[in-house]
Amino acid sequence: MSKELTKRADNYSEWYNDLVVKSQLADHSAVRGCMVIKPYGYALWENMRDQLDKMFKETGHVNAYFPLFVPKSLFEAEETNAEGFAKECAVVTHYRLKADPNNKGKLIVDPEAKLDEELVVRPTSEAIIWNTYKGWIQSYRDLPLLINQWANVVRWEMRTRLFLRTAEFLWQEGHTAHATKEEAIEETVKMVNVYADFVEEYMAVPVIKGVKSASERFAGAEDTYCIEALMQDGKALQAGTSHFLGQNFAKAFDVKFSDKNNKLEYVWATSWGVSTRLIGALIMAHSDDQGLVMPPRIAPLQVVIIPIYKGDESKPVIDEKGHAMMSALKTMGIRVKYDDSDNARPGWKFAEYELKGVPIRVALGMRDLENNVVEVARRDTKEKQTISLNGIADYLKNLLNEIQQNIYDRALTFRNENITEADTFDEMVKLLDEKGGFISAHWDGTEETEEKIKEQTKATIRCIPLDNRQEEGVCIFSGKPSKERVLFARAY
RNA sequence: CGGGAUGUAGCGUAGCCCGGUUAUCGCGCCUGGUUUGGGACCAGGAGGUCGCAAGUUCGAAUCUUGCCAUCCCGACCA
The missing domain is CATH 3.40.50.800 (Anticodon-binding domain)
Structure with missing residues (x-):
């Protein structure tokens, strides 16, 4: 093993990669885009997982486990969600191999063993879970249903990076069902707060709690709450999300309950998740040219x-x-x-x-x-x-x-030194290029403006912070009126 | 998926352009000894389908084609 770590100032992404591998957290595997999490890295994940699990249970949740495979017909039931993930799905089409008659010692997919219906390897589990919930929920007495699962999911990403974006990753996903909209929203906010508390108190990474703009929202959600962290190179990292799903999945999977007046209503839903990506956040928030800096509360070794x-x-x-x-x-x-x-x-x-x-x-x-x-x-x-x-x-x-x-x-x-207000577009561009970090600026609230800013600067709206100060202003790009600033950044 | 680069022992590499004995060196590893306050030293030793597969050739790490993987830059994304 070479003794020298690439310096952050020389090449930040090389430093990150070097560090993950040399500190024995994880390694590339023989499988495209998939990593091997090594014992030291897995011990870190276990500490994170155990603490989160405790916090989920303290807030009334229980664990369960649902299948890895989702039949295509279920997957496509909630259209927005399905379309959002369609481009990155691994799909199982066959269930058997056989000896290759033309190539001794090799195997081929047995064409006789084609599945009638393809199975999607879950990129997220809403579909299979809501299909199951349909059988579990009849009455308001069955609600709220507060379930979490620890699982692996697969998203076939074009370009992967250890921990930050791997084709397969470990995470938890909470899926809850509620009788009222208010209660579901309350749950969504409660869980984004749990995430923020965990990341700040245990991982020692400060985060900004906020709401995503419509274009950054989870596919199938009415609202996505998130925590955003800032890395040492000035780029933002989405560290966790909590979604208010409205009645979208209840309608797609026909999940209804009888309320106290015996009236049939669709259930209100939330889902929320954090993943091994948090380890990437931890590394890039604290570590230096000598190596990792582990926060004591979750360090495998203190x-x-x-x-x-x-x-x-x-x-x-x-x-x-x-x-x-x-x-x-x-x-x-x-x-x-x-x-x-x-x-x-x-x-x-x-x-x-x-x-x-x-x-x-x-x-x-x-x-x-x-x-x-x-x-x-x-x-x-x-x-x-x-x-x-x-x-x-x-x-x-x-x-x-x-x-x-x-x-x-x-x-x-x-983080605080790297939240900078910009009042003109030129100022914003300059800040992004020379300083990085979060740019606090007025936005007219339209997707068109957001898209144009993204095209020209590569910066996206990371979030509209919760408890945001209301302030009259004009959009940095279009000049239209705006009531509050939002946070822009280049992000991982 | 587009552009660029790379692939030789666990890691880092020389050799490739211009094909020809036993594939170079360092780190690490093993054995023995001396050591131990910021990445020790001496002596001996083991370790290789030269990314994979075809092809050209008397002969391929070296030339040709295809594939795979990794890295960097884009597009996509948690």
Whole structure:
């Protein structure tokens, strides 16, 4: 493995790719557009997943699992949704292979085994789920139905990037059914808030909560709420979405319920999801030219202890102290590793754990033990301090909290410094080219204007922020009147 | 899907233009030893369908064609 990571300033996307692979989060696979998530990356995902799952359950949701395959007839039932995803669907047409008569040892698709109806590999599960809900919902007493599933989905993207856009990705998708429009909207907003809380508090990535413009809306939704994050290169990243689906799917799949007055009504729906893409957001929000910077709360490893031996006789003494410290930290619920592996020297380990973004590194050698201290190095600031062994566990626990907060504050400052108001189109173009980030500007609310701005600048409307300040102005492009600013950015 | 580039050991590479013994070097790996406070050193060793498949040729990493994959730039997108 080469030791050098591409520098962010030299080539940001190469830095990102390099980092994902060298830090062992994931790797390209033999399958086009699909990645292998390696143990370190999967441990990170598990921590994220576990916390989100807890938050979903605290808000009343339960988990279930629906099929990977969606019969084409079900898939096409909700037309807007189907059309929106049609261009990126993997489709199963056969169910059997057979030996190739003309090519020994090879297989061909058995033409006899053609499916009567093609199966779409789910790009999202609304269709199969709403078809199922039809059988589950009869009365208002069956509502609300609050279900989440952890799954993989496939979207056949033209161009893929590790974590940010892979042909197959892991995610969760919540699908809820409600008796009233108000309740469904409330659910949609509740879940975008859950996402924002998770991403900010656990991943330490500040987000802007907002609503998508009509053209950026989820196919089949009445309204799409989202959280938008800003990456270090000034590009925005959609980190999660929550959709108010109205009665579109209820009508498409004929899901009705009897209300208290025995009147048949269509059900109101929401769906919401976040994916392994969040890992991309995490990487690009915090990491530096030395490697990953993991927020302690979801870091697979929070503390690594590295013993530094001098001569064989020092090993048992150091190991004893090291193991004691590890036990104390484990008792406090801290994820810790004592790396006494023999195949690398301390300097190599230092660099390696920096690359992997472990928040705290503790070095333990005879020199320290003689003074009853250890050397504590934090990944976020790269500061090293000599700390007394007395009360070290409490010290490290507090330090983890401090690092979590510091990473968030740093990202928040950067984000806030990169939301810039523009009052003319020229100003906006200049800002996009020279500074990047979010451009806060007036927009006339039409799709035509949005499209023209996109064509000329590659920037899209990321969102109309919730609790947006109302302000009279004129559209930056058309000069027509506008009541509020929206956020534009170039995005991933 | 369009334009450009690349593919040689786990990783990074030389050789290819101009076909010809046993495919170069570094890192990593294995064995033994010395080491260990910022990516150690010495000695010995293992590891290759030269992306895949056809073709040209006495002979192909090298020439031709097709395919596959990756990267960069577009279009598409969470």
